[in-house]
Amino acid sequence: ASMDSILARGLTALSPGAVGEIVKHQEVLLLDTRPSPSFVRSFVPGSIWVGFGSTFDSWVSRLVMDSGQPLVIVADRGSEEGVISRLAGIGFDQVLGYLNGGLEAWADAGLATGSLMEVSPEVFSEISDPPTVTMLDVRSSAEYFCQHIEGARHFPVEAIECQPDELDRDEAYFLYSQHGDRSTLAASLMLRQGFTQLVHVQGGFTEVKKWIQGVTPYREPLLMW
Numbered sequence: 001a002s003m004d005s006i007l008a009r010g011l012t013a014l015s016p017g018a019v020g021e022i023v024k025h026q027e028v029l030l031l032d033t034r035p036s037p038s039f040v041r042s043f044v045p046g047s048i049w050v051g052f053g054s055t056f057d058s059w060v061s062r063l064v065m066d067s068g069q070p071l072v073i074v075a076d077r078g079s080e081e082g083v084i085s086r087l088a089g090i091g092f093d094q095v096l097g098y099l100n101g102g103l104e105a106w107a108d109a110g111l112a113t114g115s116l117m118e119v120s121p122e123v124f125s126e127i128s129d130p131p132t133v134t135m136l137d138v139r140s141s142a143e144y145f146c147q148h149i150e151g152a153r154h155f156p157v158e159a160i161e162c163q164p165d166e167l168d169r170d171e172a173y174f175l176y177s178q179h180g181d182r183s184t185l186a187a188s189l190m191l192r193q194g195f196t197q198l199v200h201v202q203g204g205f206t207e208v209k210k211w212i213q214g215v216t217p218y219r220e221p222l223l224m225w
Helices: 003-010 016-025 036-041 056-063 080-089 102-108 121-128 141-146 157-162 181-192 204-208
Strands: 029-032 071-074 095-099 117-119 135-137 173-176 198-201
Touching: 003 080, 003 095, 016 071, 016 095, 016 102, 036 181, 056 080, 056 157, 056 181, 071 080, 080 095, 095 102, 117 121, 121 173, 121 204, 157 181, 173 181, 173 204, 181 198, 181 204
Parallel strands: 029 071, 071 095, 117 198, 135 173, 173 198
Antiparallel strands: none
């Protein structure tokens, strides 16, 4: 398909009711591309969050294995064309449209929204030092190796997608990444898989380590030859 035809279809403004029907009756994935804080505050249940930034292409490619997967986009006003173009650039050309009016219109239509519980680094430091909660570090193995919160379990985003049954769906988890974006992504995946007791750590490890003593000593990254 030509880029013009991909954009024409992708830029179809879908009403909240239409999006609800499409997601209910078709194998369509709702992809939320807004900034992380917007998703944390309010999202359409069942959507996956991948923020529209520098790592957008790589995360979509890693998590949405089928480039023929039909998608409906949730995006900040004015960014829809950029999102659709970037998706088409990595082979995802089955965007059926975008949620017209965003989450505000969705909520105004009386449709259910979700939100993600969030704690500040300061509050998190009070319950994680020493650890009294189950913490998931969703960063890469290299980042975890270099330094992490003492007592945190390493469970990177890719493992959440591929091995969710290694986690207990009845347990509460506090999720942190380096800056907070990957933990938002991880939370969106876990919510789709039936986890309900999730807490997002605002600002990620970068901010948390300013507040707590219980971090492992820093180690230089291993060189891979």
